Amino acid sequence: MLTQLNIRNYAIVEELDLELENGMTVISGETGAGKSIMLDALGLTLGDRADMGSVRKGAERAEIIASFDISNIPTAKKWLRHQDLDDDDECILRRVITSEGRSRSYINGSPCPINKVRELGEYLIEIHGQHEHQRLLKKDHHRYLLDAYSGKTELAGKTRQLFRNWQGMNSRLRQLSAQSEEQTARLQLLSYQAEELEQLGVGEGEYEKLVEEQSTLANAGEILQSGQQILQLTCEAEEVNCLSLLNQCQHLLGKIKGTSPSVRQSIEMLNSAQIQIEEAAQEISHYMDRVELNPKRQADVEERLSSIFDLARKHRISAEQIPQFYLDIQKELEGLSMSDQALEQLHQETENARQAFIKSAESLSASRRKAALALKNDVNKQLHSLGMTAAELSVSITPYDKDQLSVHGLEEVEFLITTNAGQPPRPLNKVASGGELSRISLAIQVITAQTSSTPTLIFDEVDVGIGGAIAEVVGRLLRQLGDNSQILVVTHQPQVASQGHQHLFVSKQTVKDKTITRIDRLNMNQRVGEVARMLGGIDVTETSLDHAREMLGLDG
Numbered sequence: 001m002l003t004q005l006n007i008r009n010y011a012i013v014e015e016l017d018l019e020l021e022n023g024m025t026v027i028s029g030e031t032g033a034g035k036s037i038m039l040d041a042l043g044l045t046l047g048d049r050a051d052m053g054s055v056r057k058g059a060e061r062a063e064i065i066a067s068f069d070i071s072n073i074p075t076a077k078k079w080l081r082h083q084d085l086d087d088d089d090e091c092i093l094r095r096v097i098t099s100e101g102r103s104r105s106y107i108n109g110s111p112c113p114i115n116k117v118r119e120l121g122e123y124l125i126e127i128h129g130q131h132e133h134q135r136l137l138k139k140d141h142h143r144y145l146l147d148a149y150s151g152k153t154e155l156a157g158k159t160r161q162l163f164r165n166w167q168g169m170n171s172r173l174r175q176l177s178a179q180s181e182e183q184t185a186r187l188q189l190l191s192y193q194a195e196e197l198e199q200l201g202v203g204e205g206e207y208e209k210l211v212e213e214q215s216t217l218a219n220a221g222e223i224l225q226s227g228q229q230i231l232q233l234t235c236e237a238e239e240v241n242c243l244s245l246l247n248q249c250q251h252l253l254g255k256i257k258g259t260s261p262s263v264r265q266s267i268e269m270l271n272s273a274q275i276q277i278e279e280a281a282q283e284i285s286h287y288m289d290r291v292e293l294n295p296k297r298q299a300d301v302e303e304r305l306s307s308i309f310d311l312a313r314k315h316r317i318s319a320e321q322i323p324q325f326y327l328d329i330q331k332e333l334e335g336l337s338m339s340d341q342a343l344e345q346l347h348q349e350t351e352n353a354r355q356a357f358i359k360s361a362e363s364l365s366a367s368r369r370k371a372a373l374a375l376k377n378d379v380n381k382q383l384h385s386l387g388m389t390a391a392e393l394s395v396s397i398t399p400y401d402k403d404q405l406s407v408h409g410l411e412e413v414e415f416l417i418t419t420n421a422g423q424p425p426r427p428l429n430k431v432a433s434g435g436e437l438s439r440i441s442l443a444i445q446v447i448t449a450q451t452s453s454t455p456t457l458i459f460d461e462v463d464v465g466i467g468g469a470i471a472e473v474v475g476r477l478l479r480q481l482g483d484n485s486q487i488l489v490v491t492h493q494p495q496v497a498s499q500g501h502q503h504l505f506v507s508k509q510t511v512k513d514k515t516i517t518r519i520d521r522l523n524m525n526q527r528v529g530e531v532a533r534m535l536g537g538i539d540v541t542e543t544s545l546d547h548a549r550e551m552l553g554l555d556g
Contacts, residue, residue, distance in 0.1 A: 001486040002125065002456050004067040007041050009059035010097075012508070012517045024482030026497045027490045027519075028530060029506030034517035035490050038506070039127070039460055042066055045093040045105075046121035047114045052101035061098045068093070068124055073455055076123040085110055091124070093117065126454040128445045128462050136415070136441050137429045143413040146395065149448045150371035152364060156409070159360045163407040166353035173350050176343060187336045190329050193315070197326040200311055207319045210305050217298035220291050227288040234281045246274045361409045365397075368413065372397055375447065382443035382477070387470050388436065392418050394425045438465045446477045449485075456486045463493050475499035494534035498551035503527045527552060 007016040012034060029035050044050055045066040055062045070076045071089035080086040087108045094106040105117045135141045147156045216223065234242045250270050256263055312319040372395035383391045396414045400406060416425035419436060428437065442462055449457050463474050475496035481487050482501055491497055503522040508515060522530060531548035532540045 001069050001072075002042075002066060002488075003069050004065075005038065005042060006063075006065040006067075007038070008063045009056040010041050010044075010054060010062040010064060011037050011056060012515050013037055013041070014056060014514075014516050016517075016519060018504075018519060020486070020488075021502055022482075022486050023501030024479050024487040024489060024499065026500030026503045027488060027506060028492070028497050028503070028534060030508075031492075032508065034508055035506045036460065037517055038519060039458060039488075039490065042125070042458075043127070044095045044097070045117075046125060047105065047118035050095070050097045050101075050103045052097070052099055054097050055099045059099065061096055063097075064095045066093045067091070068456075070124070073123060075453065076120065079120055079123060080108070083107075083112075083116065085112070091120075093120075123454065125456045125458060126449070126452055127458045127460065128449070129460045136437060136444070139412065139414045140408075142395075142415045143408060145415075145444055145448055146368055146371055146375060146413050147364075149375045149451055150367045151451055151453070152367045152371075155360065155364050155367065159357065159364050159409055160407050162353070162357040162360050163405070166350065166357045169346070169350040169353050173343075173346050176346065183336060187333070190333050190336070194326070194329050194333060196311070197322070197329070200307060200322075202308055202311075202322045202326075204323045207305075207308055207322070210301055210308075214298070214301045214305060216291060217294060217301060220293045223291050224288060224293075227284050227291075230284055231281055234277050234284075242277050243274060246270055246277070250274075357405070358410075361405075365399075365410050368409075368411070369397060372413075378447045379440075379443050382446060383440065385473050386439045386443060386466070388419065388439055390419060390421045391436070391440075392425065393440065396425075438462075439470075442466075442474060446474075446481070449481055452485075456488070457481065458488045458490075460490045461492065463491055463496055467493065468495070471495035472499075492534065494531045494548070494551065497534055498531050498548070503530065505530055524552070524554070528554070 001022055002020050005016070005018045005020065007013045007018075009015075016038075018038070027035055027038065040048075041064045044054070045064050068076075068091040069089060070080075070091045076091060077086060077089075080091065085107050090108075092106075092108055094109075095103065096106075097103045105112050105114055107117065107120060144153075144156075147153050232241065250267060253263060253267050253270070308319050308322065312322060315322075315325060317325055376393055376395050379393045380391070383393065394416045396412075396416050398412045398414070400410055400412065415428055417428055417431050417436075417440065418425045419431055428440065445459070445462060459478065463471055466474060471493040472495040475493070476499055478487055478489055478496065479499040479501070489496060489500065497503065503526075505520050505522050505526070506517060507520070508517050510516075520526075528545060528548045529540060531551055532544040535544045535547060
C-alpha cells in the first residue's frame with residue numbers, strides 16, 4: 001500500500017508531506033483547488049510523462065517521492081528481486097524533473113528507465129480515471145476488463161508473448177524456405193571463391209613478409225657490398241676507421257690538463273659514440289649473415305606474390321585484405337548453408353511454438369467463457385443498484401476463424417447492453433447515453449476492483465453524473481472495497497465523501513503573491529463542515545450541518 005507521498009515544487013505545490021492509511025481515503029475540495037495534483041504527482045512516480053511545466057514557477061526542479069509497503073505484494077517483491085532492486089518490505093519511487101524539462105526516475109535509490117517504473121507501477125497501484133467510461137467504447141478494453149475480472153492478466157500476457165515467439169519463428173522459417181535462385185547462385189559463387197582461396201592459402205601477415213623478403217633478395221648483391229663498405233669504415237679498415245679515429249680523439253683529450261667539465265663531458269660523449277658505432281657494426285654484420293644471393297628463392301617468392309596479386313585483382317581488393325576476405329566469405333557461407341536437417345528442425349520448433357500458443361490461448365478462452373457469465377451477473381446487480389433497473393449487460397465471446405489467430409487469443413470479446421426491457425443487446429456506443437455509460441463503467445470498475453490483486457486503487461471523480469441515493473450506493477460500494485484494500489477517492493459527492501474512513505481536504509491559498517495548494521487531514525468536526533459544504537448552498541447552515549452529521553453516522 002501507499003504509505004507516504006512527498007512533493008516538492010510541483011505545479012502550485014511548494015512542499016507537501018502526506019502520510020496515507022489503509023481503508024477508504026476521501027479527497028475533496030472546491031473546484032480548481034488542485035485535487036488532482038496529488039494524483040498527477042503520484043502518476044509521475046509511476047512513469048507518466050513529464051514536462052518543464054510540472055516545475056513550480058521560480059524553482060529549479062520538482063521532486064516527488066512515493067513510499068510503499070510491499071510486505072503483502074509478492075508480485076512486486078518478485079519483480080524487484082529479479083531486477084536486483086529489492087529493499088525488504090519497502091519500495092520507494094522517486095521522480096525528479098528539472099525546469100529545463102529533463103527527468104530522472106529512481107527505484108529504491110537506483111536510476112531506472114521509465115518503462116521499468118511503469119512495469120513495477122502495475123503491481124502497486126490501479127487508477128480508475130474520470131474518463132474511464134470512454135475506454136468502454138473500445139472492444140480491446142472489454143477483453144482487458146474480462147481478463148482482469150477473472151484474474152488471468154498474467155495468462156493473457158503469457159499468451160501474447162507465446163504468439164509473438166511463434167510469429168517470429170514462422171517469419172524466419174518463411175525467409176529460409178523461400179531462398180531465391182539468386183541466393184542459391186550466391187551460395188555456389190561463394191563456395192567456388194572459398195575453394196580458390198583455400199588452395200592459395202594466404203596466411204595472416206604472409207603478404208607483408210613476402211614483400212620484405214622479395215625486396216631483400218632482389219637487392220642482395222647491393223646490400224652485401226654496401227654492408228661490407230660500412231664495416232670497413234666503422235671498424236675493419238686496417239689503417240683508418242671510425243673506431244680508430246675515436247680512440248685517437250680520446251687519447252688527445254686525455255692529455256689535456258685540468259678537470260674542466262667540458263673536457264669530461266666530451267670524453268663521455270666520445271665513449272658513447274664508440275659504443276654506438278660498435279653496436280651498429282654488430283647489427284650490420286648480423287643482418288649481412290642473413291642476406292644471401294639465392295635466385296631460386298627469389299623466383300619462388302616472386303611467383304607467390306604474383307599469384308596473390310592476381311587473386312586480389314580478381315576480387316577487387318588489396319593483397320593485404322585477402323585473409324579477412326576469406327573469413328567474411330566463410331561467415332556468409334555459414335548463414336546461407338543451412339542444411340535440410342536444420343531447416344526441418346526449425347519447422348518442428350515453429351510448430352511447437354504454435355502448439356504452445358494454442359494451449360495457452362485455449363486455457364485463456366476457457367477462463368474467459370467461465371468469467372463472462374459471472375461478470376455479467378455481478379455487473380447487472382450493480383447496475384440495478386445504481387438505478388438502471390431495466391439494464392442488462394451481456395458479454396459476447398466470438399471465436400475467430402481457425403486461420404485467424406490473434407495475439408490476444410482465439411476470440412473477440414465485446415460487452416453488449418440493453419437499457420430497456422424487451423430490446424436485444426447491442427454495442428455500448430449504439431445504445432448507452434453518456435450518463436448511462438458512466439454508470440456502466442462505474443459498475444464494472446467496482447466489480448473488477450473486487451478481484452484486483454493490486455492493493456491500492458484510485459478512483460478519480462468516477463462518480464461524475466450521479467447524485468442522491470445512487471451516489472450513496474456508490475459510496476457504500478467504495479467503502480466495502482476499502483475494508484480490504486487501500487482506496488483513494490477524489491469526489492464532489494457528499495454521499496461518497498461521508499463513507500470514507502479518513503478525509504483529506506485540498507485548498508488553494510495566496511501567500512505573498514504566490515498561489516499554493518495544501519492538503520489537510522480533517523478531524524471529525526472538520527469533516528462535518530466539509531460534507532455540509534459539499535451538500536450545497538452559499539452558506540453552511542445548521543440544517544446542512546445536521547444533515548452532514550447524519551450522513552457521517554454521528555448522534556445529535
